[in-house]
Amino acid sequence: MLCIGLRPNIDKDCRALILGSMPGVKSLEAQQYYAHPQNRFWPMMAHLLGEALPSAYEERLAMLLRHHIALWDSIGSCEREGSLDSAIRNEQGNDFAALLQEYPGIRAIYFNGGKSAQAFKRYNKALLARPDIAFHAMPSTSPANARWRLPMLEAAWRKALTESGILCYTENKI
Template sequence: MQNRISSFPPFIDQQSKILILGSIPGVKSLEKQQYYGHPQNKFWKIIFELFKEELTENYDDRINILKKHNIALWDVIDSCERKGSLDSEIKNEKANQIEELLEQHPNIKAIFCNGGKSYKNLHKILGKNFRIPMYLLPSTSPLHTISFERKFEDWKKILNY
């Protein structure tokens, strides 16, 4: 029997306009109890460069930058069984209550999925023609091996909101 892992609570407030959804935290993130806690994950580097902020290792400061730019974070999967950090190893998943979160936060104008797993799962949860635009962005994981420059170019879509 594999260990069951759980996602973190959503980071969101009434000013949030953009919701970024991952699949579920990887091993390093779970150890650190931080979103995108793996040092090789490019999430924080991309966010800080998008908004021309100075990158910091301090997690509270990172979260404050998201807040400053009206960005919410969560995962599409509430809990699952998984060995390691690969999305392909996810088994027996239970979905997060995305629809309820969006009802409580009508200020969200767009949803951006960090990688294919979260995008595919989100479509299962909300359907393809949901009232809020949903975008697939390349995963910021070090396991997704396209160049940083290509990832960054795609992630610029966030700036439209």
């Protein structure tokens, strides 16, 4: 089955970019990032950002933008049966050179899972040498990554987002 990714959620104020690999079946059907009800991305991000989890998808996207966080995927299109990253075939990467030229404020890129990092590295070797952008391989929020419970995911993501200056974390804040 041919899968075509979603458009980036980004604006000129974004300083961070979170990249998935390719949205799963439920996300593509809904045309929404992380639409699978068991994916931990949205609850984790709301908690890390100190906000209540919005119920409406557009409000979730707006929450990220308020915190200068963009969202997209490393893969623009592929063939895949089901939702597992391991089933991805004939992938085509997204055009990050153009994206970063249009949005030069991006200073950190976070890969939500190994396949996202792998695909980005395959198609963007020159970008990896940019000293003005920090790259972070993060544990996946997918329900397929069951060994990482939500508190473990939050701790890993909080550490990386804080080190890059995206979060201003204190023990009393969250």
